Amino acid sequence: MAQRLILVGQAAGAFGVRGEIRITTHTAEPMSLLAYSPLRDAGGEFVLTLLSARPAKGGLIARAREVTNREQGERLRGLKLYVDRAALPATEADEFYLADLIGLRVRSTSGDPLGLVKSAADFGAGDLLEIEPANGGPSWWTPFTREAVPEVDIAGGWVTLAEGPQP
Numbered sequence: 001m002a003q004r005l006i007l008v009g010q011a012a013g014a015f016g017v018r019g020e021i022r023i024t025t026h027t028a029e030p031m032s033l034l035a036y037s038p039l040r041d042a043g044g045e046f047v048l049t050l051l052s053a054r055p056a057k058g059g060l061i062a063r064a065r066e067v068t069n070r071e072q073g074e075r076l077r078g079l080k081l082y083v084d085r086a087a088l089p090a091t092e093a094d095e096f097y098l099a100d101l102i103g104l105r106v107r108s109t110s111g112d113p114l115g116l117v118k119s120a121a122d123f124g125a126g127d128l129l130e131i132e133p134a135n136g137g138p139s140w141w142t143p144f145t146r147e148a149v150p151e152v153d154i155a156g157g158w159v160t161l162a163e164g165p166q167p
Contacts, residue, residue: 005044005082006099009033014073015061021073023081025059033060036088039081048081096154098127098144105158106131109150114161120144131161 012022025033030053033039037050053062067073085099098120106114106129118132118139127144142148142161151160 004085004099005040005042006085006088006097007080008036008039008083009059009081011048011073011076011079011081012059013077014070015056017070019068019070019073020061020063021067021076022056023053023060023062030055030060033062033081036083039083042080042082044082044084047079048076096152100154101129101144101152101159103157104152104154106161107158109160109163115139117159129159 008027009023009025012024014020015022023033027033034050034053037048038046039048039050041047047066049065051063051065053060067076085097088097091097101117101120104117106117108114113134115131115133115135117129119130121128121130128141129144129149130139130141132139148162149159150162151158153159
């Protein structure tokens, strides 16, 4: 099975003068990044091996094997950090990661095919799903709420989209 990378954080630059770096985390528990280390870049290459960390507003202050001074930490600013999906903990029944939705078929409540989930994102106002229409038109976004997406069946490979305004 091909590697599926999940964004878990982003280097925000150096912290202090002794080689620590600030990392903005995208995980429910920021300290979990230590368990996922070493972290990968977007190409799947290992880029950051966390040795220790402490919580900070919005993420972590960390020491990494690859960073020994402030300049090296600053050069990492903006680096997106990923883990392989297989490294994440298993989900409980009726739970899933947003990344698990990508590629699922989208259907209406009456069962009509609407397209595929192209991506999932949160631009600040809540989770959204980008839908690639079955008819080949331009993709569009829908809120990922129970009202808008009442059914998710990861094993079956589909989500149900509530009837309502669609492009």
